[in-house]
Amino acid sequence: MKNKRFLAVLTAMTLMMGLTACGGSRTDSSTADNNSAADSTDAAAEESQPPVASGESFVIKVGYGTNPGHPIDLGSIEFEKIVEEKATELGYNVDVQLFPSAQLGSEKEMIEQLQMGTLDMCPTTTGPLGMFQSEYLVFDLPYLFLNYDQADTVLDGEIGTEMLSALEDQNIVGLAWWENGFRELTNNKRAVTKPEDLNGIKLRTMENDVHIDFFSAMGASPTPLGFGEIYTSLQSGVIDGQENPLSIIAVNKFYDVQPYTTISDHVYSPVPVLYSKSLFEKLPEDLQTLVRDTAFEVRTYERQAGRDAEQEYIDEIAQKSEIYKLTDEEKEAFKAIAMETYKKFEDKIGKELIEKVTSAVDTVK
DSSP states (O other): OHHHHHHHHHHHHHHTOOOOOOTTOOOOOOOOOOOTTOOHHHHHHHHHSOOOOOSEEEEEEEEOSSOTTSHHHHHHHHHHHHHHHHHHHHTEEEEEEEEOTTTTOOHHHHHHHHHHTSOOEEEOOSGGGGGTOGGGGGGGSTTSOOSHHHHHHHHTSHHHHHHHHGGGGGTEEEEEEEEEEEEEEEESSOOOOSGGGGTTOEEEEOSOHHHHHHHHHTTOEEEEOOGGGHHHHHHHTSOSEEEEEHHHHHHTTGGGSOOEEEEEEEEEEEEEEEEEHHHHTTSOHHHHHHHHHHHHHHHHHHHHHHHHTHHHHHHHHHTTSEEEEOOHHHHHHHHHHHHHHHHHTHHHHOHHHHHHHHHHHHTOO
């Protein structure tokens, strides 16, 4: 990134293109060439060269909670590569800057930064979004999606598009749906094979009312903590367990301090890619289209990166943690408890929305 930024600055200085604008704003620095006697040889040479940025420069800051190597990070790197290359073809200087590992704060804090216009873009889980838009809690209902085909069909279809659009009232533009994967359980007490095995376990959850209700109903003690606090809290015994996708468990090495892992698939965790509306609207229309289209295009790459690595994650976790995979029959006991959570949140989420999503899910086996 340092070399890239150096070259960008050097090019800008050489071409005398003015100041670079940050956070989706821009500076028009193209100037008319007063030398009307430029010869045709130079003009022909220019036509044979790649398009040169016009002088409109943009910085797109992308913050997310996951560590380097996680599928969200890989997707963000791919987004950076495509946007910067294609923006040059459009005649812009664009510097996409990535801030992984919760460098810019928790997911909740980064969503607030989008609203304030101090952060451009954030791929985040839906967990904290329920605090800003209650309808988003629908995607946190346990066992809503049972497989990837169901999730892809709903999120890439009409419902997913409507949910992304619903965020504009929050000064947020929804670009696309990436994914974090199905969430699994880990703890340092015992193997979890049935709901009552969670009784008394201090379990880290997101700041999400649906998750808290679901785990409380099974006798666990849900403890909301920021993502960056999970490992040290597990290590020190502040909490006994946590729940996250296999990619998170492996990349963050939670298995070092979690001897029991249960593949429960209790919640599918989608990742809406969000952009600050106020900053998005400062981009030229063709650059807005590029950003939106690229986020959507990259979704297949990001999703597949995690799915392809699932067995590698399992093998890595199994080196230090005992893994138990729930059977379909064993999941039924967890689903029965989940149905009570569905009923409790009908008013907050909207019964009509829950039925709309579940009906769409039922069309995909």
